[in-house]
Amino acid sequence: MLVVGAGLAGQRAALEAVHAGRRVAVLTKLHPLRSHSGAAQGGINAAMGPQDSVHDHVYDTVKGSDYLADQDAVEILCRQAGPTVIEMEHFGTVFNRASDGTLDRRAFGGASYNRTIFAADRTGLALLQALFEEITREERLRIYEEYFALRLVVRDGRVQGVVALNRKTGTVEGFSAPAVVMATGPFGRMYSRTTNSHASTGDGCALAYRAGALLKDLEMVQFHPTALPGSGILITEGARGEGGILKNARGERFMERYAPHAKDLASRDVVSRSIATEVAEGRGFPDGTCHLELMHLGREKVETKLQEIVDFCRSFAGVDPVTQPIPVYPAQHYMMGGISTNPRGEATIPGLYAAGEAACVSVHGANRLGANSLLETLVFGKIAGANAAEHASRASPAEVTAGEVEEATRELHSLWDRKEGESPAALRTALQTLMDRNVGIFRSPGPLNEALAEIRRLKERYQHCHVADPSTVYNINLTDALELGHLLDLAEVVVRAALDRTESRGAHVRLDFPKRDDVHWLKHTLARWTPQGPELSYLPVTITEYTPKERSY
Amino acid sequence: MVEVPLEIYRKSPQDAAPHYDRFQIEVEEHTPVLTVLLKVRDEIDPTLSLRYSCRQAICGSCAMRINGKSRLACRTPVGPEVRLRGRIRIDPMGNQPVLRDLVVDQKPFWDRYYAVKPYLIPDPAHPLPEGRESPMSPEQVEQFRETPRCISCASCYSACPAIASDPSFLGPMALAKLYRFAVDPRDGGYTQRLQAVQNQGLWLCLRCNLCVEACPKDVRPAERIVDLKWMANQELGAREPGSRHAIRFASNLTEGGLLNERRLAVDTLGLGGSLRQLPKAIAMMRKGRSLRRHPPIQGLNEVQAIYQALDRPEDLAHRERQKGADVKGPRPPLPPKATTQSAPPPSKGGSP
Numbered sequence: 001m002l003v004v005g006a007g008l009a010g011q012r013a014a015l016e017a018v019h020a021g022r023r024v025a026v027l028t029k030l031h032p033l034r035s036h037s038g039a040a041q042g043g044i045n046a047a048m049g050p051q052d053s054v055h056d057h058v059y060d061t062v063k064g065s066d067y068l069a070d071q072d073a074v075e076i077l078c079r080q081a082g083p084t085v086i087e088m089e090h091f092g093t094v095f096n097r098a099s100d101g102t103l104d105r106r107a108f109g110g111a112s113y114n115r116t117i118f119a120a121d122r123t124g125l126a127l128l129q130a131l132f133e134e135i136t137r138e139e140r141l142r143i144y145e146e147y148f149a150l151r152l153v154v155r156d157g158r159v160q161g162v163v164a165l166n167r168k169t170g171t172v173e174g175f176s177a178p179a180v181v182m183a184t185g186p187f188g189r190m191y192s193r194t195t196n197s198h199a200s201t202g203d204g205c206a207l208a209y210r211a212g213a214l215l216k217d218l219e220m221v222q223f224h225p226t227a228l229p230g231s232g233i234l235i236t237e238g239a240r241g242e243g244g245i246l247k248n249a250r251g252e253r254f255m256e257r258y259a260p261h262a263k264d265l266a267s268r269d270v271v272s273r274s275i276a277t278e279v280a281e282g283r284g285f286p287d288g289t290c291h292l293e294l295m296h297l298g299r300e301k302v303e304t305k306l307q308e309i310v311d312f313c314r315s316f317a318g319v320d321p322v323t324q325p326i327p328v329y330p331a332q333h334y335m336m337g338g339i340s341t342n343p344r345g346e347a348t349i350p351g352l353y354a355a356g357e358a359a360c361v362s363v364h365g366a367n368r369l370g371a372n373s374l375l376e377t378l379v380f381g382k383i384a385g386a387n388a389a390e391h392a393s394r395a396s397p398a399e400v401t402a403g404e405v406e407e408a409t410r411e412l413h414s415l416w417d418r419k420e421g422e423s424p425a426a427l428r429t430a431l432q433t434l435m436d437r438n439v440g441i442f443r444s445p446g447p448l449n450e451a452l453a454e455i456r457r458l459k460e461r462y463q464h465c466h467v468a469d470p471s472t473v474y475n476i477n478l479t480d481a482l483e484l485g486h487l488l489d490l491a492e493v494v495v496r497a498a499l500d501r502t503e504s505r506g507a508h509v510r511l512d513f514p515k516r517d518d519v520h521w522l523k524h525t526l527a528r529w530t531p532q533g534p535e536l537s538y539l540p541v542t543i544t545e546y547t548p549k550e551r552s553y
Numbered sequence: 554m555v556e557v558p559l560e561i562y563r564k565s566p567q568d569a570a571p572h573y574d575r576f577q578i579e580v581e582e583h584t585p586v587l588t589v590l591l592k593v594r595d596e597i598d599p600t601l602s603l604r605y606s607c608r609q610a611i612c613g614s615c616a617m618r619i620n621g622k623s624r625l626a627c628r629t630p631v632g633p634e635v636r637l638r639g640r641i642r643i644d645p646m647g648n649q650p651v652l653r654d655l656v657v658d659q660k661p662f663w664d665r666y667y668a669v670k671p672y673l674i675p676d677p678a679h680p681l682p683e684g685r686e687s688p689m690s691p692e693q694v695e696q697f698r699e700t701p702r703c704i705s706c707a708s709c710y711s712a713c714p715a716i717a718s719d720p721s722f723l724g725p726m727a728l729a730k731l732y733r734f735a736v737d738p739r740d741g742g743y744t745q746r747l748q749a750v751q752n753q754g755l756w757l758c759l760r761c762n763l764c765v766e767a768c769p770k771d772v773r774p775a776e777r778i779v780d781l782k783w784m785a786n787q788e789l790g791a792r793e794p795g796s797r798h799a800i801r802f803a804s805n806l807t808e809g810g811l812l813n814e815r816r817l818a819v820d821t822l823g824l825g826g827s828l829r830q831l832p833k834a835i836a837m838m839r840k841g842r843s844l845r846r847h848p849p850i851q852g853l854n855e856v857q858a859i860y861q862a863l864d865r866p867e868d869l870a871h872r873e874r875q876k877g878a879d880v881k882g883p884r885p886p887l888p889p890k891a892t893t894q895s896a897p898p899p900s901k902g903g904s905p
């Protein structure tokens with residue numbers, strides 16, 4: 001079987017499938033250790049503290065999701081959290097320890113207890129290394145490094161495999177497999193103000209969508225409250241967990257007003273909106289930011305517990321957080337939506353599975369809690385890997401035919417061989433500025449409609465864009481153009497779904513519909529590709545124990 | 554704002570020889586080199602090829618030589634470089650063949666990483682506790698020192714002169730990785746790991762410290778290599794030329810204050826081994842090098858004092874802790890474990 005993507009989700013899926021006895025090929029456009037998972041700083045949630053319980057973790061997650069999460073899936077997530085963290089520890093992750101030798105835990109937004117296990121402020125890197133090092137033992141797992149998936153092949157109503165471009169040689173190759181796990185990560189690069197890496201372009205989501213799979217809840221875009229202006233580099237919530245506080249230009253600790261109880265540690269959506277409101281109402285600093293202060297924590301604490309942040313601020317913003325406040329503004333951070341799957345990791349095409357940020361199970365609903373997504377990549381990566389392996393063992397052989405490889409090659413060349421046209425870079429910048437401006441934290445029909453029309457124009461212009469680089473070797477001009485194509489398709493769905501959902505829930509805030517509307521909108525948005533654009537339908541939310549009530553922090 | 558004159562190394566697989574392309578770009582002082590390179594791609598020449606992803610010094614993609622030094626492009630601001638040299642010259646990393654422009658083939662780097670078995674080797678005497686985390690104190694976490702910070706960017710590898718001179722040298726990153734596993738209280742491969750590197754070029758490091766200077770994450774590979782040498786001597790004794798050389802070098806100096814190269818050779822290589830070095834000795838003598846024993850130098854006591862200071866008890870205690878003797882207890886010999894780097898053959902169009 002085949003896994004596309006070698007971040008935490010893809011690697012975990014692959015490992016599980018190998019354990020189940022399958023031979024597994026993993027395609028990844030970057031070396032596995034270069035995956036975006038490595039950038040996660042804050043930590044991974046597991047209710048392992050003495051007072052904490054799985055039940056509390058489920059409740060916090062469901063409440064955080066603004067009741068759009070499927071509660072059966074959340075239960076799986078939280079129940080598996082402890083065993084998952086232990087397993088990663090046994091794989092070699094070097095977590096921080098408390099003085100009694102057990103795993104240390106820190107506070108994180110939206111959680112009732114200190115629940116976040118961490119490795120300094122490089123938890124993602126620590127997990128990614130340990131998992132990768134674990135899979136290097138496996139002989140039946142082969143990683144195709146720097147292979148760019150071009151197309152998901154679906155024939156006879158089932159998955160047949162993937163066609164991919166070898167980035168080092170420029171050759172197009174077919175990989176036949178009766179089961180494919182898409183674990184290609186997020187698509188934050190449709191915004192310019194984003195915490196995501198340059199490679200976070202939603203390739204797998206777009207390929208699955210084009211092949212007929214349904215996407216779920218794409219309108220749910222999380223903004224992280226504290227990113228450095230300009231670069232979008234994230235200052236982890238851990239900074240506030242350790243006692244950092246937000247202030248406006250008047251020196252007010254404004255979170256006391258918006259969330260009297262949780263204050264600076266309120267859920268992400270709440271904090272992002274608060275900062276944006278402060279700035280919009282003229283209480284921000286002249287550069288359009290608010291300040292995050294760590295100075296009162298003392299050099300020792302800041303430099304030991306928040307090493308990476310100190311380093312970021314000093315090298316990317318010219319600010320020393322030990323003595324100076326850090327300017328911050330919200331930036332796109334996490335995509336709650338993705339390829340629609342059930343809690344078994346199955347997408348809507350037989351043989352297609354998805355996991356990690358590319359998938360939407362949904363455990364995050366309308367708003368993900370910090371440190372729940374690393375957990376999701378591992379828990380549902382494992383589940384999707386196991387079920388895909390099982391499917392592959394039962395399914396009749398699949399085949400990507402020579403004709404299908406040729407067709408994908410021809411399509412690639414129709415883009416590549418064009419002799420003139422606009423540069424993809426210009427179109428990408430246009431898309432990103434549009435999304436920043438019109439599809440941000442606060443949404444209303446005017447800007448959304450304008451964005452939709454503009455995206456359609458950009459898609460039209462994309463049909464005539466020009467890849468200037470003719471080389472077959474490491475042609476990033478070509479892959480940039482392909483990625484842009486994916487982002488355009490997905491951006492159209494984001495905007496369509498955001499227009500459609502006439503309520504405010506979690507990260508989705510409609511100025512014209514400021515209230516949550518459980519009567520009409522306690523449901524997921526599904527999108528299907530059609531030549532005319534996305535066609536929307538709906539899916540009820542699975543509710544087991546927790547009936548929706550108003551969220552307050 | 555600062556005007557940045559850029560010289561970028563360009564080579565396509567068809568080109569016989571590389572050349573430099575020159576660009577001029579105006580940006581703010583603290584702008585990272587990566588941002589400037591992406592600006593060149595977006596606005597001037599889209600055919601420039603390089604690796605990058607996170608733009609925040611964590612994915613390890615963007616290492617290259619910037620004004621001759623191996624660095625991450627995303628965390629090297631242009632201002633100081635321009636002030637220093639009047640221009641910024643960008644070359645691909647060293648010690649790895651160039652595929653195109655700034656993109657190198659990292660196989661030599663990754664092969665060395667795989668060679669150190671970068672995963673936990675089970676310790677039958679101390680199995681991992683079922684259903685719970687292995688107990689590990691904050692002090693034990695400290696023993697990993699800086700190694701968990703490594704982002705595999707290969708800057709150190711690019712800068713290391715020992716790799717160019719001896720391809721069997723594992724190089725700074727792989728040895729730092731080895732150290733990370735050697736001090737891990739969960740790992741059962743301590744002796745086996747040290748044995749493997751003692752003969753595999755642990756002693757080929759030139760101690761030039763270029764890797765320390767190149768490392769963006771302050772992993773300090775050269776220091777970890779010194780630690781490993783010490784650990785290897787403690788665990789295995791000075792049983793092969795590299796460690797014997799190091800130890801005799803010191804005793805040689807504390808005895809007379811000057812190197813006695815003849816005795817050093819005999820002590821390091823044994824009589825037979827040093828006889829094989831005879832041609833070299835003759836060549837040295839021809840060039841006027843004396844291999845006689847020197848009388849003790851003046852101020853020998855100062856040399857001895859320096860060595861004594863270097864062996865301060867607190868240093869020794871620190872190294873003892875690093876060795877992790879208090880953590881691990883005695884280690885039974887381990888069965889050999891197959892490395893698993895080989896993969897099934899590519900299955901083009903087949904059924905993976």
Ligand SMILES: Cc1cc2nc3c(=O)[nH]c(=O)nc-3n(C[C@H](O)[C@H](O)[C@H](O)COP(=O)(O)OP(=O)(O)OC[C@H]3O[C@@H](n4cnc5c(N)ncnc54)[C@H](O)[C@@H]3O)c2cc1C
Binds near residue numbers: 010032185356373374
């Ligand atoms: C700055 C930052 C900090 C974060 N901090 C936290 C945190 O503290 N706690 C937490 O729980 N979550 C955190 N998150 C979120 C979390 O890191 C991500 O949701 C998670 O790592 C996603 O993992 P993934 O495996 O789904 O995808 P990724 O790690 O993004 O991996 C995607 C993989 O897909 C491959 N790929 C993509 N496209 C293709 C293609 N066309 N062909 C082949 N391969 C392809 C890539 O090479 C890569 O290997 C953070 C996110 C960011 C941006």
Ligand code: SF4
Binds near residue numbers: 714758759763774775
């Ligand atoms: S100190 Fe040793 S490992 Fe480091 S660069 Fe010099 S020779 Fe290489």
Ligand code: SF4
Binds near residue numbers: 703767771
């Ligand atoms: S040791 Fe430092 S320079 Fe070397 S690969 Fe690791 S992070 Fe890069």
Ligand code: FES
Binds near residue numbers: 607628
């Ligand atoms: S781009 Fe990731 S380390 Fe520089």
